[in-house]
Amino acid sequence: MWDFEKTDSYMLKNYKIDYDHSDDTNIQGMRISVSEKGYKIVMIADVLSKEEMEKILLSMIKK
Numbered sequence: 001m002w003d004f005e006k007t008d009s010y011m012l013k014n015y016k017i018d019y020d021h022s023d024d025t026n027i028q029g030m031r032i033s034v035s036e037k038g039y040k041i042v043m044i045a046d047v048l049s050k051e052e053m054e055k056i057l058l059s060m061i062k063k
Contacts, residue, residue, distance in 0.1 A: 004029060005021070006020070006022065007020050015032050015058070016035070017032055017057075018033075025046075026046045028045060028048075029043065030053045030054070030057060032057040032058070037061075043056065043057060
């Protein structure tokens with residue numbers, strides 16, 4: 001996998017998000033934890049913004 005310099009963890013709509021990124025590359029990763037279902041979804045991207053990645057990951061969670 002990628003070796004990111006920075007990880008920002010936060011809550012969004014009651015889901016834990018880990019946003020991994022580095023200053024020297026445009027590649028970034030994001031992981032959303034869906035604890036009530038017992039899984040995590042991971043995305044690696046280089047052309048999406050942080051906000052776009054959040055929207056995509058949230059749309060993948062079946063309510």
